[in-house]
Amino acid sequence: MRQAAFTILTPVLPGHCTALSELLTSIGDAVVDDQRLGLSGLDRLHYASFSILPGGEGPRLAFEGNIDGSPSAFLENLLDVSASAIDDVYSHCAGYPPLADGDREPTLRYLLDRDIGADTFFVAWPGHSLDMIRREDELRRWIQDFLDEPEQASLRRSDPENVHRAVVEAVRDDPSIRWALEAEPLPFLVRHPRTVLVLLAAPALAGLVAIVVAAARRGTARRPARLFLATVAAAAAGALARLRAAELADDHRERSRTTDWETVYTAWSKNLSQFRHREDAKGQNHLTSIADIKPGLFRFVTLRTVLAVIRAVATLSPVRGQLGGITSIHFARWVITPDRRLIFLSNFDGSWENYLGDFVDLAARGLTAVWTNTHNDVGFPHTTWLVEQGARDEARFKAFARRGMEPTLLWYSAYPGLSVANISNNRAIREGLRRPQDAGGTEAWLRRL
Amino acid sequence: MTQLEREDVQGLVFSGYAAMHEARYLFYEVADPAGARRWLGELAARVTTGSAGEGAHCTNVALTHRGLAALGLDPEPLSTFAPPFQEGMTTPYRQRVLGDVGPSAPDMWAWGGPPGSDSSAPEDRLHVLLLLFAPDGGAMDSLLDAEMSRATGEGALRHLQTLQPEPLPGTISAGKFGVEHFGFADGMSQPVIQGTGQEDELAGEQARRHVVATGEFVLGYPNGYGELTPSPWLPGPDSGKVDLGRNGTYLVVRQLKQDVHGFRELVRRLAGTVGDDADAEARFAAKLVGRWYSGAPLARTPHRDDVDLATDNAFGYAEVDPYGERCPLGAHIRRANPRDSTAPERARALELTNLHRILRRGRVYGPGLPDAATEDDLVERGLIFICMSANIERQFEFVQQTWCNNPKFSGLYEEQDPVLGTPPPEGGLFTVQGSPFATRARGLTNFVTVRGGAYFFLPGVRGLLSLAGRS
Numbered sequence: 063m064r065q066a067a068f069t070i071l072t073p074v075l076p077g078h079c080t081a082l083s084e085l086l087t088s089i090g091d092a093v094v095d096d097q098r099l100g101l102s103g104l105d106r107l108h109y110a111s112f113s114i115l116p117g118g119e120g121p122r123l124a125f126e127g128n129i130d131g132s133p134s135a136f137l138e139n140l141l142d143v144s145a146s147a148i149d150d151v152y153s154h155c156a157g158y159p160p161l162a163d164g165d166r167e168p169t170l171r172y173l174l175d176r177d178i179g180a181d182t183f184f185v186a187w188p189g190h191s192l193d194m195i196r197r198e199d200e201l202r203r204w205i206q207d208f209l210d211e212p213e214q215a216s217l218r219r220s221d222p223e224n225v226h227r228a229v230v231e232a233v234r235d236d237p238s239i240r241w242a243l244e245a246e247p248l249p250f251l252v253r254h255p256r257t258v259l260v261l262l263a264a265p266a267l268a269g270l271v272a273i274v275v276a277a278a279r280r281g282t283a284r285r286p287a288r289l290f291l292a293t294v295a296a297a298a299a300g301a302l303a304r305l306r307a308a309e310l311a312d313d314h315r316e317r318s319r320t321t322d323w324e325t326v327y328t329a330w331s332k333n334l335s336q337f338r339h340r341e342d343a344k345g346q347n348h349l350t351s352i353a354d355i356k357p358g359l360f361r362f363v364t365l366r367t368v369l370a371v372i373r374a375v376a377t378l379s380p381v382r383g384q385l386g387g388i389t390s391i392h393f394a395r396w397v398i399t400p401d402r403r404l405i406f407l408s409n410f411d412g413s414w415e416n417y418l419g420d421f422v423d424l425a426a427r428g429l430t431a432v433w434t435n436t437h438n439d440v441g442f443p444h445t446t447w448l449v450e451q452g453a454r455d456e457a458r459f460k461a462f463a464r465r466g467m468e469p470t471l472l473w474y475s476a477y478p479g480l481s482v483a484n485i486s487n488n489r490a491i492r493e494g495l496r497r498p499q500d501a502g503g504t505e506a507w508l509r510r511l
Numbered sequence: 512m513t514q515l516e517r518e519d520v521q522g523l524v525f526s527g528y529a530a531m532h533e534a535r536y537l538f539y540e541v542a543d544p545a546g547a548r549r550w551l552g553e554l555a556a557r558v559t560t561g562s563a564g565e566g567a568h569c570t571n572v573a574l575t576h577r578g579l580a581a582l583g584l585d586p587e588p589l590s591t592f593a594p595p596f597q598e599g600m601t602t603p604y605r606q607r608v609l610g611d612v613g614p615s616a617p618d619m620w621a622w623g624g625p626p627g628s629d630s631s632a633p634e635d636r637l638h639v640l641l642l643l644f645a646p647d648g649g650a651m652d653s654l655l656d657a658e659m660s661r662a663t664g665e666g667a668l669r670h671l672q673t674l675q676p677e678p679l680p681g682t683i684s685a686g687k688f689g690v691e692h693f694g695f696a697d698g699m700s701q702p703v704i705q706g707t708g709q710e711d712e713l714a715g716e717q718a719r720r721h722v723v724a725t726g727e728f729v730l731g732y733p734n735g736y737g738e739l740t741p742s743p744w745l746p747g748p749d750s751g752k753v754d755l756g757r758n759g760t761y762l763v764v765r766q767l768k769q770d771v772h773g774f775r776e777l778v779r780r781l782a783g784t785v786g787d788d789a790d791a792e793a794r795f796a797a798k799l800v801g802r803w804y805s806g807a808p809l810a811r812t813p814h815r816d817d818v819d820l821a822t823d824n825a826f827g828y829a830e831v832d833p834y835g836e837r838c839p840l841g842a843h844i845r846r847a848n849p850r851d852s853t854a855p856e857r858a859r860a861l862e863l864t865n866l867h868r869i870l871r872r873g874r875v876y877g878p879g880l881p882d883a884a885t886e887d888d889l890v891e892r893g894l895i896f897i898c899m900s901a902n903i904e905r906q907f908e909f910v911q912q913t914w915c916n917n918p919k920f921s922g923l924y925e926e927q928d929p930v931l932g933t934p935p936p937e938g939g940l941f942t943v944q945g946s947p948f949a950t951r952a953r954g955l956t957n958f959v960t961v962r963g964g965a966y967f968f969l970p971g972v973r974g975l976l977s978l979a980g981r982s
Contacts (some may be wrong), residue, residue: 210951222947324741328590338604342912345919413608415904416913422736423863456736456905481919508948509834 063191064249065108067180068133069397069405070125070173071115072155079114079121082154083471086112089147090340090472098147101474104140106130108192109393109409112151112472113350118401123155124350125173126407128393130191137173141166180395181366182373186383186482189248190489198488199480201233201242205491206511208232222504230495242492252382259378304360305448309434312356313444323440327461330440336469342413345481346392348473349408349417351466353436355398364448365404365435369396372428383486386425390417392482396432404436406466411481418460426453433462440465513732515706515725517561519758519971521571523642524728524899525561525707527698527872528569531644532679533651534874536764536895537659538622538632539639539668541581546667547639548582552979553661555972559644561707568654569644572975573762573967575599578638582978584745588755591743595903596761596966599634601625608908610916613933615961621766622672622963630963632671639668640764640967648678674766676874676895691875692769692892693796693930693958696806700824700848702868704728717825719861720850723868730901731757735866740901743968745977755978758971763869763907765896765964767931771880772887774958784943784952790815795952798943799929801842808844813837827851829860835944840921843930846914852921867909872897893962903966931959 074082089096090112096102101110109128114121129136141148145161148169152158159168187195208214208229217225233239251258276287341347355362376385385391394408410417421429430452434445440462443455453459480488490500491510500506517525528534541547551572559569574582576597580589590597598605601617601624611617617624623637624630643658645651662668680689691697702723703709710722726734730742731754742756778799782791785798793816797803803816810826811817813836829851832838838845845852848868854860877892900906914920915928926940927933932955934940939955970978 206951209948218947218950220947225947324591331590331594334594335602335604338602341604342607345917411919412917413909413912415909419866419905419909423866454736456734456738457741479925481922483919483922484924487922505947509944511948 063130063189065185065188065393066127066129066131066133066136067183067393067395068125068127068129068136068177069179069395069407070127070177071117071122071399072125072152072158072172072176073117073119074114074121074123075154075156076120078154082123082151083114085150085154086471087339090470090474093472093474098150099144099472100147102476103143104136106136106139106192107474108195108476109348110472110474111348111350111407111409111470113468113470115350115352115403115405115468117399117403123151124405124407126395128185128409130193133177134170134174137170138166141169178397178399180397182369182376182396184372184376184385184391184394186385186392187485187489188382189252190485192476194246195477195480195485195488197241198492199477199484201239202488202491202511204236204239205229205233209511222508225508226494226504233495242495245496246492251377255378255380255382259380262378302447305364306446308356308358308360309445309447316441316444319441323458323461327440327465330465334464337464337467339469340473344475344478346409346411346475346478347414347417348470348475349406349410349414350468350470351406351463352468353404353406353433353438353466355402355404355436361435362402365398365432368431368435368448369398372396372432383482386428388417388420388424389482390420404432409475411483418463421463422453422456422459429453438462438465515561515704515729515732516758516971517707518563519973520561520729521759521969521971522559522561522563522565522569523571523762523872523897523969524760524870525704526565528565528644529679530565531569531646533645533648534676535643535651535655536674536676537641537643537662538637538671538673539641539662540632540636540671541578541638541667542669543665543667544581544583546665548979550662550665550667551582551975555975555979558972558975560972565644568646568650569642570654570658571642571969573640573642573969574978575634575637575640575965575967577635579968579978581638584978588743588745591741591755592968593741593743593761593903595908596968600964600966601634605908608912609961610911610927610931610933611961611964614957615933615959617961617964620961620963622674623965624963632963634965636671637965640762640965674876674895676876677878679874689875691894692771692877692879693774693800694804695796695800695802696804696821698871698873699802699806699822700844701870702727702865704870706732716827719858720827721824723865727866727868727901727906728760728870728899730759734901735862753977755970755974757974759974760899760901760969761903761907762967762969763896763898763900763903763964764967766876766893766962767896768891768893768960768962770887770958770960771892772884773956775880777954777956777958781952781954784950798839798842799941801838801844809838809842827857827861829857835921836946839941839943841923841926841929841942843915843928846920846928847910849914849921867906867914869898869900869906869910872899891962893959899969929955933957 089099094102106129111126113124115124149160149162159172161169217228233242273287273290276283277291390411392409397405427449430445431449434442434452442462443452443458445452487510494507554572557570618628620630622630622632623634626633626635643654645654663670689697703721704725705722706725724735725732726740730740734740742754744752745755747753778792778796782795785791785795797809802808805816805818805821807817807820808823808826810828810832811820811823827850849864851857851860853863873894873896876895898907915931918925929941934955938953941952941955943950
């Protein structure tokens, strides 16, 4: 099943921010047991969050969903089971047609029309439905408990093939877990990103080769081919020159600022406590951030291009479970708002310090290419050639990132006890029941237990 | 690169003062700000620095954020210190980060607890830490007399409490290194600070493993990213800034009570996890810690203790033990310093790991529990843990949170550091990886309880003079 993202932005009524924020916080404080929104009862919801974000025309409520299947199917279900809580929340938003009026359709339209989706949506394990993730963790526990039984002590002196056989037989003998032996393949794109990559890249590459060959040979195609290549080269050179000019203009602005970034950040940092209300309460965390896109068309186009490239890399990367080497992100998205802001929402394992450290240590170039097109009053660190330096300035990058954060008022995780690595390990355990997939064969499969 | 100004850095950064067998850590409250500043200014001349030899005794001094405020520092410079130092160790957020919950919650601390708790030196009154070191008891007595009267004689400071570690070499004499109360040789692995000259003795892999940028431990020098860690400052002449942090660092003190009897009981109870032979208990204890009692690392000698390897520190995990079959993935020393196992490429992994190193200066306190003891003597004992780092969040707190207390460390599911962690009431889990498959030890209990703690700033000598108003 495919995973989808929705980002519903709705204007908050003037004067309603405090009440809305208190309502969402009170639901969020006990989100697992909460019966009002009832998020933990929704079997297609991986992660959800609510936050209030600044906007050009006043504050907006942002509702983030990471779900199995389509947003419309999910929202229909949500409206059915949590009508009064949805009414309570959205009664603070302008133009909301309440469900209490008796007709679901206008409410659904209201939400779907205000869904701005995601420009880049990253899913650690595409194709893994919530149901599959939960069942496969149950399977892992079941097998571990089986191996830990005193009656199985003799297996410890047995060879790996025997252990594997014993586990498979035990699974087969238990009707409650027998499903694990049936094939439950992931979508084609998820299993064979390389094939898809080749299928997509081959025609483009062939076309480019044909043009280069035509430009080198005599014939009627020579002139247009050369013209094409010259145009591409000129456009690239122009874009690079434009980029350096924009970066030099940023440097100039930085030199002429009246208050240095450290002072700005120090003054702001007393706000940190409002993020820590729930930060690091469990093994996973959520991050909501928003930044203004720098003025001018150039930065806007550059940002869109960078996000498109990251989307392509994330979709077609043969190595799943990571984004730019970072292995702790379950779901993340970048969304450009109609009023030129960049929203970033992420659901990740471990602490903020670890997450931002990974940004700097592992993915500085990619993240610099994104956020160098944005600013806040701390300011993004000095960048050259779009990807160089930037996030490598650890202290300032972390200050920039912290400054851009908005409190997540309500956050829900369907599996707070599972890391990205756990989910993949569980998947490999399940697949390996039928046939160990690891290079190390059965021995490697057993190490997963 | 800037030359390291050793003469301006307090000596504790460079040395644990092994020749100083006696140590006292004194907590003071500022009673008279002007008098306290005068005292600090005079003390600056007596402070042991990194350039002088250790001499007849050693003196170092550190301050809390409340202490700096009590000395009369203005709110603006006060807000330029690192956030954890400003906030202190007892906020709900830091309790979660550090794992100070249940029996280790700050409300129960003997010192450093929140205002209004039973702490003898609650954090609102804990201002100054004076660290005194002397070679023997007699020298310590006279040093204590002299320093106590200077501090409190004219009413500048009010004495709150003194922590008294056991005289070195610790409870049991075992050569070069100290032995902590559970019986393990301790303190083998320390980072080597670039610029001290010690790095010249290391080459190749050993250098990559242990040599860490100066700025990771001393403010004012390039850190592991080649950048300067933000440093506190005072407003200077001509609307400039005086760098208050230069040659200073942040110091973490935590009093960790150890339940030695409980540890021994648990090892006896769960030794069966790793076999039923005579060595099973020692082997299980070694699996928890990652080193044998002698200090020999499991990664080097997985099957038996080997005193020849007691001080061995030239090992990694990626090559010899990627799956934890020698040293379990969740063992204490593997969590506290995962070495080359934090990234697929080994050299890069060492670089990443070394962004999270700390300098440890711990000493044990309380008498040892006799080996033959069959029941708990109910005497308090443990470790006065002291460490230093330029960036509390990226170094000390990261180690505690992302490595030691993280149930997901190294792909694991639901276990904490088996020695330091606070397991759930139903008992903790510890996985011993092995062939053909792992063994799980269940029912781990809590052995280490935090009894006090605070974040301090350890200024350079010029920093001390600036704080005293003498610069």
